[in-house]
Amino acid sequence: ASFRVGLTGGIGSGKTTVTNLFAARGAAIVDTDLIAHALTAKDGAGIAPIQTAFGNEFIAANGAMDRKKMRDHVFSDASAKQRLEAILHPLIRAETALAINRARGLYVMLAIPLLVESGTWPQRLTRILVVDCDEQTQIRRVMERNAMTEPQVRAIMAAQATRQQRLQAATDVITNNSDIEALTPQVERLHAFYQSLIAKS
Ligand code: ATP
Secondary structure (H helix, E strand, O other): OOOEEEEEOOOOOOHHHHHHHHHHOOOEEEEHHHHHHHHOOOOOOOHHHHHHHHOHHHEOOOOOEOHHHHHHHHHOOHHHHHHHHHHHHHHHHHHHHHHHHHOOOOOEEEEOOOHHHHOOOHHHOOEEEEEEOOHHHHHHHHHHHHOOOHHHHHHHHHOOOOHHHHHHHOOEEEEOOOOHHHHHHHHHHHHHHHHHHHHHO
């Protein structure tokens, strides 16, 4: 599992849609969002330290972190955001390392939504693939999927890296402005390219 593609993109850019297409062709997908989610689900390794640091009111009755409450809390309090990240990031890293070791596939694709923002992953990645999407399309998709208003989507986007910052970090780009059919040839070209790099290494 030494050939590692980090995949990133803004909210609703199409990361999950794109990783599904790579997975169908034999890439092993490690999704750090799913890992983070599991850590803050009932019995997740993040629950006890979050309870200690933030108090019982951030743990819901079902034993999981109260996501909405925590989201609102860290959105308005930068130091709380830092404390939460100090708890979760090392756990996410450790779980991700385990998942990479367990992964069986032609290569590993790591979906890391905040790859560019966190800035500490690239040295362990062979390629950085950005799913790029124009802002209007991105906003429309998230509004439809999450029943959000445009200002709500824009607020999330404002807290993320800009499109240009992401593209600057990219070694590879998939453009997702139209339909799924437009993604297939781009995925196939990159998948073949990655395999050619693996064959040469
Ligand atoms: P998030 O950052 O919120 O996890 P994401 O980057 O993983 O999102 P997806 O969930 O793949 O993005 O896509 C966002 C929404 O847009 C989904 O509802 C998805 O079905 C839709 N979508 C993505 N790409 C396309 C496309 N090419 N054609 C039509 N719908 C699309």
